[in-house]
């Protein structure tokens with residue numbers, strides 16, 4: 001049986017499901033193809049983010065942070081916690097419950113917005129009468145659908161290293177690393193990027209000895225210089241052993257664990273023995289079996305679907321958003337692109353300022369930034385001034401016991417316009433939203449400094465850093 005839509009979205013991660021909802025709000029008849037199956041074999045919406053990404057990782061980060069605080073911080077508050085222990089199975093089932101609630105929530109939103117969930121694998125098969133044909137297979141007989149517009153939102157999958165076969169038992173990518181059944185005594189992590197640091201932190205807090213091997217000679221190269229230094233100091237103090245400039249050699253099974261041969265930055269041969277290994281060396285766009293060639297599309301050399309700033313592909317009427325296109329692999333970037341494309345299809349004139357997309361790493365302390373780093377400004381030859389303020393001088397941070405880190409504001413030397421804001425702090429993911437708003441509205445550092453901020457709150461540090469960037473006018477430092 002053939003089904004006809006105004007719009008077919010392939011993929012129901014944050015890029016696809018949000019595009020589908022916004023298009024339905026704008027009056028379109030929408031079908032959304034999604035092939036995901038959860039570990040119980042049930043079809044599920046939400047993509048990487050909800051099933052094996054943002055949401056489950058943040059649930060485990062919260063559980064592990066609570067465990068660590070009970071052991072190390074509670075005593076400072078005069079609270080003694082004796083015999084705290086971890087029930088990993090319970091922790092995992094809490095996480096699975098949150099994932100289930102969220103994915104069911106999207107099913108509800110689809111019903112509310114009258115979006116048809118086409119369960120199975122979507123493949124472009126060509127055009128007929130100027131409409132795009134999409135075949136959906138995998139659930140009984142293949143169904144053929146057609147639409148005037150198609151959004152490709154097929155996301156990404158973990159990049160694996162050819163010589164290290166992931167089985168999601170001993171050697172895990174993000175999927176296995178979010179479902180480890182017991183705390184490994186020694187955990188190896190390949191890749192000190194966002195996912196490696198977050199998942200490494202989870203298991204370290206739960207008691208693993210964590211060793212991270214990173215190929216690049218620099219730590220968190222994309223982050224601002226000051227942030228990188230502070231993060232390195234904090235993470236190594238916490239006990240994460242991070243080796244930069246590491247070259248990975250052979251990985252062999254040894255007893256119940258693994259032996260990883262690697263070469264350090266000085267060229268010396270090293271061996272890492274561990275009980276589990278997480279491979280977190282980035283993600284690759286997912287276009288498997290998508291039928292791009294049937295409509296005359298092709299990926300670029302890195303596997304991404306080429307698009308312009310409005311997420312238009314080379315074929316008018318076919319759009320692509322999220323991890324499958326250029327730009328940071330972040331859920332909120334995918335969502336914003338989904339909204340933008342739905343509105344463009346509806347004839348509106350939305351726009352994304354990619355310079356205002358915040359980056360977040362949910363370690364403790366968290367790291368978040370928006371706009372330009374000091375290195376980027378210097379490379380562009382832009383003259384700027386900076387203001388930095390520490391959480392150690394903030395009453396609320398001292399009260400909560402989370403006084404590590406700072407806010408750093410970079411502003412134009414001549415106009416005072418905010419060019420970048422960089423935060424290392426326990427609540428950096430929430431604090432950065434103010435900086436994003438400021439930059440979207442082209443605020444000056446003095447604007448932020450003149451806005452009333454609640455006291456006592458962590459947000460006062462943003463104000464003080466902005467004041468520090470404005471002729472060194474911080475009031476409490």
Ligand code: FAD
Pocket residue numbers: 010011012013014015016033034035036046047048049050052053054055057120121122123153154155156174195286288289290321322323324328329330331332333334362
């Ligand atoms: P995806 O979420 O990957 O969704 C794509 C969907 O398309 C999938 O459900 C897939 O099954 C489906 N699909 C693919 N091909 C087909 C086909 N042919 N037919 C039918 N369906 C298909 N980002 C953040 O912003 N914050 C975070 O804290 C964060 N944490 C993360 C933690 C981890 C461990 C990981 C792995 C990622 C994390 N990310 C985070 C990144 C975030 O998950 C992605 O950027 C986001 O999911 C991208 O959304 P998307 O819609 O482009 O793709």
Ligand code: AMP
Pocket residue numbers: 161190191192193194195196213214215216246248280281282283
């Ligand atoms: P992210 O893209 O944030 O998930 O980060 C992936 C990290 O893995 C980056 O810091 C990469 O430099 C690192 N990486 C990629 N390939 C290798 C490799 N072969 N060995 C060690 N680290 C790697």
